[in-house]
Amino acid sequence: MSKISTKINVGNFFEDFSIGQKIIHPLPRTITEGEVSLYIAFTGSRFALHSSDELAQEIGYNERPIDDILMFHLTFGKSVQDISLNAIANLGYAEISFPNPVFIGDTVRMESTVIGLKENSNGKSGVVYVHSIGYNEQDKEVLNFKRWVMVHKKDKETMIGINEVPTFAESTPIVEDINIPEIDMVDTNATGGEYFFEDYEVGERLNHPEGITIDDSDHTLATKLYQNNAKVHFNDHMMKSTPMGERLMYGGIVISIARAISFNGLQNAQWVYAINSGAHCNPTYAGDTIYAYTEVLDVIDHSRDDLGLLRLRTVAIKNQKSDEIESPKGEDGKYLKNVVLDLDYTVIVPKKKTKKQ
Template sequence: MKTNPGRFFEDYRLGEVIAHAVPRTLSGGERALYHALYPARHAVYSSDPFAQSCGLREAPMDDLLAFHTVFGKTVPDISLNAVANLGYAEGRWLQPVFAGDTLRAESTVIGLKENSSGTSGVVWVRTRGFNQDDEPVLEYVRWVMVRKGRPDAPAPAAVVPQLAPVVVPEALVMPRRLDFTRYDFALAGERHRWGDYAVGERIDHVDGVTVEEAEHMLATRLWQNTAKVHFDATAREDGRRLIYGGHVISLARALSFNGLANAQMVVALNAGAHANPCYAGDTVRAWSEVLERAETSAPGVGALRLRLVATRGAAFELRGADGKYLPEVLLDLDYWALIPL
């Protein structure tokens, strides 16, 4: 058999290291298409002179563009037969990615637990992305519910990894030579700086984007994500294509520009949950909550820990009386971003 049916739950082994196929060289074309797909307008990613005024050699690729590229490499080996992508933790961006860089990925299996139904199980992996010089550019943990290929396959011993609830500020990696002391607030689009945000403050980002079928499939192909549920309408019982969760993340992050235009660079992913499925025709809106503030070692640079929520419903509504996510909530993301002091 020459075709690849993908891995099933029983095919994973604790401690296994998986080198993912097909490295990807990024160009300005990826940046242009990313900005066409999402209303992304953060100045560091849009302008070489602006990025250079902040100490960078040129405008880097959007951090989520790098994330999606690395994530897409892992799909054929990790989530081709996934029921759902369940969450993220311990994510850190280790250095910027620039046009011309080539990214590859590898994952280590750090946890396995069969579900009580015996038809699926949860796989935890720690994924690292590397550039052409074998330098790590990002890392994260994710866990995925994966179908079993053989229901009678024996269950492995359950190992559930202990993951940090948050990346501590001291572990945030500052991009080399990043310096916001000459930051141009007029060109960035808003005047709000680190000291203008208070812990507990919530921001309604006001705008919305209706998800189109063609756009989400184009985006998912751009990342070379081959998960069947995003393309094949027969892969789900309801006959609907599931929107790639990363598409929702990028939409929400781009929408957050209105109110967080100066939260320029994503440097850590603390936690994330795709609370409910998103489908074509849904209108995605976003709101944020400030969870924590921290100073950094980079000149003029502070960090905000933010909760970013994507929803089909009203701002600031998250959970029902039962503690569960409301059905309108699509994404609950906890991340650190860099912002001028």
């Protein structure tokens, strides 16, 4: 007779979290050339800094750094089994920053601290707020963000009454000491873009013309690569008995595709400095084609004379061209049904003086 084991990790429920609790997420990950190649295969990304050691060296690096969004996925994925395995919804992100670059061969890991808990009034679930920090093997911070998810309660009958909600900065603060090397030289023939920081203005809207269709294997291979084990992305058998009827795409896939599409017009914006906030407005499924447009929300000068920052809003739309919608929300203030991502983020763009003559 077999005995059912209790060694199975069923993830954390609302009652398993407490304010101040520190969670060390398992699975440190050594990032390799394999991840870098696969990321290009998944997204078609063409930001040159991440494609060429020669170009990275000309800019001022010893070697090309890992794409910030790829690093985010690889690091973030580790937190799923502790934070959001029983999540009803990923509600939001705030203050995402990338304090230090990551290179091929680095090993990243992540830790989280619970900073807020709010029981829902129906007593069946609650919202967990965490502050998560990713580190490299030298214990340098490589990722820092806050996140909140709605999680099931174990005991849906008893109210706990906790309601501690943290506040977040409206955007990720910009520090004086930006950790990228002094930019020696930007060869626009190599990056593919002729525009520099000074060329962009507030209110400018870039209708990126490309559309990229995502299939089942594309998104499941990527999400498995990130060791993100949220069941909704992988288990078609289970999803068939839900209202969705099929596997839901990991929202990070849409962020990656939208960022890759934004290359056309933002070729020299090769660094994501921060993600201020983001909403996955509607679900994305295999077969959907992603389009995107970008608005320049702010043009932010910096004391460094080689670079400035652009605060951008990139909106991703499924199965509709980017120039066919004016605003992501309708007159009722709700997101249009084809809008799948509303991302507020900040990129670094070199100034004109860095242009290779």
